[in-house]
Each structure stands twice: as C-alpha cells, then as structure tokens.
Amino acid sequence: MSRAPTLSQDPGSPLRLLPVGEEPGGDVSVTGLGEQELRELYRLMALTRRADLESTALQRQGELAVYPPLIGQEAAQVGSAFALGSDDWIFPSYRELGAAVVRGVDLGEYLHFYRATWHGGTYDANEHRFGYVSVPVGSQILHAVGYALGSKLDRKPVVSLVYFGDGATSEGDFHEGCNFAAVFKAPVVFFCQNNQWAISVPVSEQTVAPIWRKAEAYGFPGVQVDGNDVLAVYVATKEAADRARADGVPTLIEAVTYRMGPHSTADDASRYRPAGEAERWKGLDPLDRYRAWLSSAGLADEAFLQQIDEEAGAFAAKLRADVIGSGPRPVEEMFEWVFAGDLPPHLARQREEALGFASDRSEEDGGADG
Amino acid sequence: MAAPMAEITMVKALNQALRDSLADDPRSLVLGEDVGRLGGVFRVTDGLQAEFGTERVFDTPLAEAAIAGVSLGLALAGWHPVAEMQFDGFSYPALDQVISHIAKYRYRSRGRQSAPLVIRIPFAGGIGAAEHHSESPETYYAHTAGLKVVAPSGAVDAYHLLRASIADPDPVIFLEPKSRYWAKEEGTLDGNGALPIGRARVVREGADCTVVTYGAMVAKSLAAADVASEQGTEVEVLDLRSLVPMDLEALASSVRKTGRAVVVHEAPMTLGVGAEVVARIVEDCFDYLEAPVLRVTGYDTPYPPATIERHYLPGIERILAAIDRVVGY
Numbered sequence: 120m121s122r123a124p125t126l127s128q129d130p131g132s133p134l135r136l137l138p139v140g141e142e143p144g145g146d147v148s149v150t151g152l153g154e155q156e157l158r159e160l161y162r163l164m165a166l167t168r169r170a171d172l173e174s175t176a177l178q179r180q181g182e183l184a185v186y187p188p189l190i191g192q193e194a195a196q197v198g199s200a201f202a203l204g205s206d207d208w209i210f211p212s213y214r215e216l217g218a219a220v221v222r223g224v225d226l227g228e229y230l231h232f233y234r235a236t237w238h239g240g241t242y243d244a245n246e247h248r249f250g251y252v253s254v255p256v257g258s259q260i261l262h263a264v265g266y267a268l269g270s271k272l273d274r275k276p277v278v279s280l281v282y283f284g285d286g287a288t289s290e291g292d293f294h295e296g297c298n299f300a301a302v303f304k305a306p307v308v309f310f311c312q313n314n315q316w317a318i319s320v321p322v323s324e325q326t327v328a329p330i331w332r333k334a335e336a337y338g339f340p341g342v343q344v345d346g347n348d349v350l351a352v353y354v355a356t357k358e359a360a361d362r363a364r365a366d367g368v369p370t371l372i373e374a375v376t377y378r379m380g381p382h383s384t385a386d387d388a389s390r391y392r393p394a395g396e397a398e399r400w401k402g403l404d405p406l407d408r409y410r411a412w413l414s415s416a417g418l419a420d421e422a423f424l425q426q427i428d429e430e431a432g433a434f435a436a437k438l439r440a441d442v443i444g445s446g447p448r449p450v451e452e453m454f455e456w457v458f459a460g461d462l463p464p465h466l467a468r469q470r471e472e473a474l475g476f477a478s479d480r481s482e483e484d485g486g487a488d489g
Numbered sequence: 490m491a492a493p494m495a496e497i498t499m500v501k502a503l504n505q506a507l508r509d510s511l512a513d514d515p516r517s518l519v520l521g522e523d524v525g526r527l528g529g530v531f532r533v534t535d536g537l538q539a540e541f542g543t544e545r546v547f548d549t550p551l552a553e554a555a556i557a558g559v560s561l562g563l564a565l566a567g568w569h570p571v572a573e574m575q576f577d578g579f580s581y582p583a584l585d586q587v588i589s590h591i592a593k594y595r596y597r598s599r600g601r602q603s604a605p606l607v608i609r610i611p612f613a614g615g616i617g618a619a620e621h622h623s624e625s626p627e628t629y630y631a632h633t634a635g636l637k638v639v640a641p642s643g644a645v646d647a648y649h650l651l652r653a654s655i656a657d658p659d660p661v662i663f664l665e666p667k668s669r670y671w672a673k674e675e676g677t678l679d680g681n682g683a684l685p686i687g688r689a690r691v692v693r694e695g696a697d698c699t700v701v702t703y704g705a706m707v708a709k710s711l712a713a714a715d716v717a718s719e720q721g722t723e724v725e726v727l728d729l730r731s732l733v734p735m736d737l738e739a740l741a742s743s744v745r746k747t748g749r750a751v752v753v754h755e756a757p758m759t760l761g762v763g764a765e766v767v768a769r770i771v772e773d774c775f776d777y778l779e780a781p782v783l784r785v786t787g788y789d790t791p792y793p794p795a796t797i798e799r800h801y802l803p804g805i806e807r808i809l810a811a812i813d814r815v816v817g818y
Contacts, residue, residue, distance in 0.1 A: 239597035250565075251597050255589045261555055262590070265562015272518075272544055272568065279562075291582070295555035302550055456600040457635055459658040463687060463734030 133343040133375050136350040137412050139403060144412065150350050151357075157418055160201060160349050162427050164193040164406055167217040169431035170226055173438050174216065174233070178384040182442055184235040187214045188380030191347070194405030195312045195374040196282070197221055198352030203280055203360055208270075210250045210263040210281040214312075218282065222249040227441025236447055256317075257283050257290035260309065264296045267305040271367060278363045280308040280356070286317025288330055297337040297371065304367030308359045309334075311371065312346060314378035319391040334371035346374030347405040377403070450477040496673045502644040503533045503609075503665065505678045506651035507571065511541045514569060517655055519546040521556060521573030521609075530575055531611055531670055557583035560606045561591050570606045571655055577612040578621030584629065591660045592635035604660045607651070612640075613705055613755045615668035615802055617795040624792055625756035630662040631732045631765075637686055638732040640664040642707035645676035646730060649684035657686060666705035689736035691743060695723035698749040698812050701740065701766050703729040706753045706803060713808035722816050732762055740766065741773040748779035749815040753803050758786040780818035783811045 138144035152160075171189050178186040189196065196217030200209060209218055219229050228242040232252045239251035253259035263281035270277035287293050288311060300307045311330055315322050322330075334341025340362070344355040352374055359370035377400040381388040388397075413419035454462060454470040462470060510517050519534055519541075525548040528535030538546040549556050553574060560570040574580040587608065595603040614623030631638045639654055639661055641647035647665065654661035692707060693714050700710045707728045714724035727743050729735060744750045750770055752763035763784040770782050785803040793801045 237599065238593070239599065241599065243601050244598060245601060251602075253590070255585060258558065258585060258589060261558025261586065262562040262565065264555070265559035265564075266566045267562070268559060269563045269566025269568050272563075273566070292554055292558065292585075295550070295552040296558070298550055299552065299555045299559055452599075456596045456598075458637075459595065459600075459603065464737050465734060 133345045133373075134351045134355055135345040135348050136354065137345075137348040137408050139345075139348075139408065145351075147350055147416075150354055152350075152353070154418055157413065157416075158423065160197060160353070161406075161409055161413055161419065162430070163197045163201065163221055164217070164349060164409065165427045165431045166434050167193045167197060167220045168406055169435040170220060170438055171216055173435035174230060175380070175384060177230075177439060177442055178233070183230065183233045183384075185383050185385055186233045187383040188378075189214050189217055191377045191379030191400065191405065192312055192314055193217050194349035194409065195346040195352055195376045198349040199280065199282075199308075199310050199356040199372070199374070202353045202356035203278065206248065206275075206277050207360065208248045208250065208263070208266050208277065208279040210259045210266070210279060211252060212256070212259060212282050212284065212287070213252050213254050214284070215282050219247075219249060222247040224249050225441070226438045227445065230438070230442050231445065234442060234445065236445060257287035257292040259283070260287070260292050260296035261299070263307050264300045264305050267300065267307040267363070268303050271304070271306060276364050278306045278308060278360045280310055280360070282310050282312065284317060285311060285313040285315070285322045285325055285330060286320070287311070288333065289325055297334070297339075297369070300369040301337040301339050305369060306363035306367050307369045308356060308363060309369060309371045310356065311373045312376055313373050314346075314376050316378055316382070316388075316392070318382040318386060329373070331371060331373035337369075337371075339369045339371070341371040341373070343373045343375060346376030347403045347408060349405060349409050376405075379404075450474060494675055494677055497644045497676055497678065498671050498673055499641070499644045499647045499665065500531060500533055500670045502648040502678055503651055504535055504537070506648045506655075507534060507537055508540065510571070510652055510655040511537065511545055514655065516567060517545070517569040517571060518563065519571050519573070520549050520560065522549060522551055522575045524548060524573050529573060531667065533609070533665075534573070553579060553582040554586055557586035557591060557608065560608070561586065561594065561604050564604045564606045565594075565602055569655060572606065572608050574608060574610045576622045577610055577624040577626050580608075580610050580626060583608070587630070587636070587660075587662075588633050592633045595659065596635060603658060605658050607654045607657075607661045607663050609651075609663045609665060611667040611670070612664040613666050613668065614792060614795075614798050615705060615755075617798075619795070620792070623795070623798065625754070625787065627662075627664055627732055627756055628761055631762060635660070636733060637661045638664065639686055639730065640666065640704045640732060641730060642666065642669065642692075642704055642728050643672070644674040645678065645682070646684065646690075646728075648678045649682060650686065650730065653684055653686050661686070664704065668705045669708065672708065687731045687734040687736055689730055689739035690728045691725060691739070692728045693724065693726040695725035695747070697722045697724060697747060698751065698816055699725045699727055699743045699747045700751050700753055700808065700812070701727045701729065701743075702753040703732065703762070704755070706755060709803060709805065710753050710808060713805045713812065716805060716809060717812055722812060724812060729762075729766075735765070735769070737769055737773065740769060744770050744774045745777045748777050749818075750782045751785060751808065751811045751815060752782065753785045753808055755787050755802055757789045758784055759789050761786055780815040783815055785811045
C-alpha cells in the first residue's frame with residue numbers, strides 16, 4: 120500500500136529513466152510516448168527555461184516587482200503537467216511557470232501577478248484548467264482536494280494535481296489535505312517538488328522522514344522520482360493520475376530536484392547555500408540531460424535543436440514585450456469583484472472617494488511631482 | 490398556500506432552511522464535523538443525511554482548515570457547500586483559508602471564479618459552556634473584505650437569511666446565536682417573506698433612543714426596552730441582521746429620528762462592531778445627535794468562566810444604564 124505497484128524502489132534511489140553520469144538509464148518505452156511527444160517535452164522545457172530566465176531579467180530591470188525563478192525544476196514541472204489529461208485541473212503554488220507553459224497560459228497574463236498589476240494574473244483559470252498563483256505555503260493543497268472531491272461527486276473522470284514544495288510538507292494544510300483526500304478517495308495527485316531548500320532552510324532541517332514515505336501514514340501510495348528526469352516524472356505522474364481517475368486513490372509524488380536560483384529575486388542564496396552545491400547540481404541540469412538523451416536516441420539533431428532555440432528566443436521576446444507593454448489596471452478595478460453585482464453602500468461610497476482622488480492625482484502626475 | 494403559524498425554534502428553522510435548500514438546489518452540500526449521522530452537536534442538521542444521502546450531507550475529518558479549504562475547492566468545481574464549524578472557538582484554524590482564499594477568490598480571478606459557500610458558526614455565550622464555546626468572532630470576519638457576515642436573532646429571520654446565504658453568489662459567514670437556538674417564536678417557514686442579506690429591521694419602535702444590536706442581544710435589548718417603557722422612555726430597537734453589508738440607511742434613519750443611540754453586543758468592546766456603528770452614526774447623523782453614542786458590550790477580557798459570564802454579557806441593567814445616560818444627557 121505504501122508504494123505504487125510498478126514504481127517500487129529503495130529509499131535513496133528514486134525512479135529514474137534517463138542516464139546520469141556513469142549510471143545507465145532505464146527502459147524508456149514504459150513512457151508509452153512517441154517520437155513527437157518526446158520532442159515536445161524538450162520543446163516545452165526549453166521554452167520554460169528561456170521564459171524563466173527572461174522573467175528574472177525583467178525583475179532585475181525593474182519590470183517585475185519580484186519573481187521566483189524555477190531554473191532547475193523544468194523537468195519536474197513539464198513532465199508532470201504533460202502527463203495530465205486536458206480536463207484535469209492544476210493547482211499551482213507560485214513557482215510553476217513551467218506548468219503554465221504546458222497549459223498554454225499566456226505568460227504576459229500570468230506575469231501580471233509578479234508585475235504587481237493583478238493578483239491572479241489576468242488569464243482565465245477555467246479555460247486552461249490552471250488555477251491562480253497561491254502564495255500562502257501549502258494552502259492550495261486543500262483546494263485541489265475539494266476540486267477533486269467535487270468532480271468525483273459529479274462522476275466526472277477529472278483529476279486534480281497540486282504543486283507544492285518540501286517546505287509545504289510541514290504545513291498543517293498538507294497533512295489535512297492528504298488525510299481528507301484519502302478518507303474521501305478524492306482523485307488528487309500531490310506533487311511535491313523537493314528542491315532542497317525552503318528559502319534558507321534545507322530539507323534536512325524541515326522534516327526527518329523522507330517525503331514520499333509520508334504517504335504511508337495516510338494510506339495511499341508514495342513515490343520518489345528523479346525530479347530532473349522528465350521521463351521519470353512523466354511516468355510517475357501518469358500512473359498516479361490514472362490510478363486517481365480509475366480508483367480514487369491519491370498519490371504523493373516526491374520529485375527530487377534542485378532550485379538552482381534563489382528563492383526569489385529578493386533572496387540571496389549565497390548567505391546559506393554551501394559552496395559548490397549549486398555547481399554539483401548543475402551537472403544534473405534537466406535540460407542538458409534530456410537533450411543528451413534525445414540526441415543519443417537519434418530524436419534531436421542540430422537542426423531541431425536550433426529550431427527550438429529560435430522558437431524559445433521568440434517566445435521570450437514576446438513575453439518581454441507583453442510585460443513591458445502592460446500598465447497598471449484602472450483604479451476602478453480596485454472595487455470590481457469584491458462582491459458579485461452592485462457594490463454595497465459602504466463600498467460604493469469608498470469607490471466614489473477613490474475615483475475622485477484618482478482623477479486629481481492623474482493631474483498631479485502630469486505636473487512637477489510626476 | 491402559506492403554512493399555518495406554529496411555535497418554532499431557531500434550530501428547527503435552520504434545519505428546515507438546509508432541508509429546503511438541499512431540495513431546491515441540487516448543487517448544495519452540507520459538510521462538517523458530526524453533521525451527518527449525529528445531526529450536529531446542536532441538531533441543526535438532524536435528519537438531513539438520512540433524507541439526502543451521504544454524498545450531499547457528510548461528516549468530515551476533524552480538520553477545520555480542511556473543511557474551509559475543501560469547501561472552496563468544491564465551490565470551484567461548481568458546488569454550493571454549506572460548512573459547519575462546530576463552535577466559534579474552533580473556527581480559528583480555518584481563518585487562513587477564509588481570509589487568504591475564500592474572501593479573495595472572486596477578486597483575484599477578476600470575477601472568473603468565486604466562492605459561493607456558507608460557513609455556519611454557532612457563536613456567542615450565555616449557555617454555561619466551557620472555554621472556547623462562547624466566543625464572538627464576528628469582527629475577524631467583518632474586517633475581511635469579500636465576506637458577507639450575517640447574524641440572525643430569531644427563528645424566522647434565521648430561516649430566510651440562511652436560505653439567502655446559500656443562494657448568495659459570494660461567501661457568507663453565518664453566525665448563529667446559540668443561546669437563542671431553543672427560544673420559541675411564532676411564525677411560518679415558507680417561501681413567503683424572503684429576506685435579502687443587508688437589511689436591518691426595526692423590531693420595536695420608539696422615539697427616545699435607538700438601541701442598535703444583533704444576535705442574542707436583540708432579545709436582551711427588547712427586554713430592556715420594555716423596562717424603559719415602564720419608566721417612560723420609548724426605545725427603538727434596530728436588529729442589524731447583517732453586519733456586512735450593514736444597512737446604513739436603516740441605521741441613519743432610526744438615529745436621525747431618535748437623536749440618541751446605544752450599541753449592544755456580546756463581543757469585546759475595542760474595535761468591535763459597535764465601534765463601526767458609532768462611527769457610521771457620527772458620519773451620517775452628527776447634526777441629529779442629542780447625546781454621545783454609547784456601547785454596552787462584552788469586556789476586553791478573554792471570555793470568562795461560565796459561572797461569572799452573566800457579569801460579562803450585557804444585561805438588562807447595563808443596557809438600561811446606558812439608555813438612561815444618553816436620554817438624560
């Protein structure tokens with residue numbers, strides 16, 4: 120019960136399909152993916168890498184208020200999101216730009232959150248089945264459980280997948296969500312990106328038991344997977360989603376990965392990260408590993424790689440243009456969507472005041488104080 | 490055809506409101522601790538699971554944050570959950586979900602998603618209970634933008650307001666004054682008399698002073714008004730019924746008429762609902778005021794042990810003293 124039937128492994132040796140160093144890889148045919156899809160995974164990871172780097176650069180240039188880089192976690196995000204059906208829901212935390220890329224979310228709209236122009240971004244979560252950024256650590260886990268329970272009550276074959284980090288496993292919402300899902304047989308995939316650090320606290324000081332083994336306490340399978348191996352992540356997630364869909368059995372996946380950047384652009388990782396650690400993980404870079412395997416398997420030649428590189432460049436350029444081209448929302452929107460329908464009297468009065476001052480302010484802004 | 494008038498309690502009225510909503514709205518759900526098999530510790534959900542089944546009415550694990558967060562997830566999936574927090578003092582683990590997500594979902598999503606759910610909380614004291622079972626948390630919720638906060642004082646209002654809350658497109662914190670759960674009231678529970686959220690009610694007319702109150706303190710204020718009347722002072726009692734949105738028009742209209750006001754609630758005084766009511770009166774009725782506006786409230790102490798709670802809760806004598814002060818000013 121504690122482990123997935125086909126993914127059993129010893130602690131400390133997570134599921135892996137791609138070779139690493141001298142260790143050979145596993146049987147990639149278990150992915151069931153065709154050549155097109157195998158190449159598509161690379162494309163999505165490459166777009167994610169470039170969009171992530173561009174977002175960090177935009178923050179450094181003052182175009183974003185803050186940004187949490189995901190560099191190093193592309194395989195974990197792309198492999199897992201790619202394994203879901205198009206009707207399945209994704210509940211992200213705040214570092215899942217890669218999963219947003221898989222879901223086709225417009226990144227200019229997504230980055231409104233980090234440009235501080237709108238809390239949820241401006242994309243339509245319903246259209247992409249990709250929820251809004253959730254900042255309070257682990258809090259979105261419960262929403263995924265509720266959504267999964269709701270789809271089960273509707274007899275819909277819809278699974279929800281929730282992303283969270285190693286730090287979130289210390290939150291009560293993680294425990295409550297896992298327990299609740301198990302009791303109700305809610306079709307959820309709990310996807311933990313263990314990127315080794317919760318801001319400055321290493322996972323060894325966050326929790327003692329291996330994360331994947333916590334599943335046993337709730338009575339559903341736990342899986343540890345090489346989070347920098349996009350194919351292993353894909354297989355683990357696909358199996359978990361299939362099991363959730365068929366039997367209402369949740370799965371806890373621990374994707375062992377590494378946050379190659381800081382927690383956010385406001386962080387200085389050099390204050391706590393041991394020297395040399397990031398360099399060691401650089402040898403496990405998920406894009407490098409997958410590119411090497413694709414090439415050795417004869418699935419990616421120079422022309423393909425160059426074409427992807429060009430597309431990623433254009434993708435990042437569009438993101439940059441969209442971000443820079445977007446301004447603050449009109450002040451009226453501060454009062455929109457607090458409630459449905461007409462504003463209640465107390466808010467109507469406040470809106471009137473704000474708009475009155477805002478029009479005064481815009482005149483001032485045009486003047487010397489601008 | 491209107492149902493015949495009968496003696497009903499708030500527990501019975503709330504039970505009927507849940508039953509009628511479950512029957513009328515196939516997307517509505519009832520969930521919480523002990524709400525299924527047991528019918529709730531106050532029996533508000535009595536018989537509902539037997540009638541509507543375990544998919545519409547279900548017990549949850551003992552996890553208040555999950556009850557709130559899962560209710561939001563259910564709402565995102567198109568359901569209309571009515572969640573019960575067993576007691577006021579046990580509702581706090583859910584505050585992060587309520588404040589960080591439930592209250593903000595419509596806003597964050599630019600109206601594309603919302604949280605049409607109700608969280609019912611038996612609240613306030615006066616029932617001789619142990620610690621954590623008598624608290625008045627309304628300010629925490631009323632101070633959180635995006636939530637509606639409703640607190641009925643009697644059975645018929647409770648029926649209509651709970652039905653309106655379940656039908657509301659936004660999240661509603663529904664506070665049930667547990668000391669009034671078993672008080673009997675003459676009335677009918679049917680579709681007639683539907684009551685929107687946000688309307689106060691003058692429950693007793695009077696020309697000399699307005700007492701503004703809600704929940705269990707409405708009955709107490711009415712009792713005080715009767716005594717005042719014997720002494721020649723006619724008190725108007727305004728039952729707010731909804732704390733958010735507050736019926737500012739009804740409030741101003743009554744205070745402009747009487748020129749005097751006292752606010753009564755069980756919750757502690759400092760930064761309580763009374764502070765808001767007084768501020769609104771000053772803003773909207775200053776030129777009509779004949780006296781300072783006073784508050785009669787619980788004290789700024791932790792809720793005391795039940796054997797001395799009568800000294801904490803506003804009583805008739807304290808309310809009368811405040812009325813005397815403003816009338817004699």
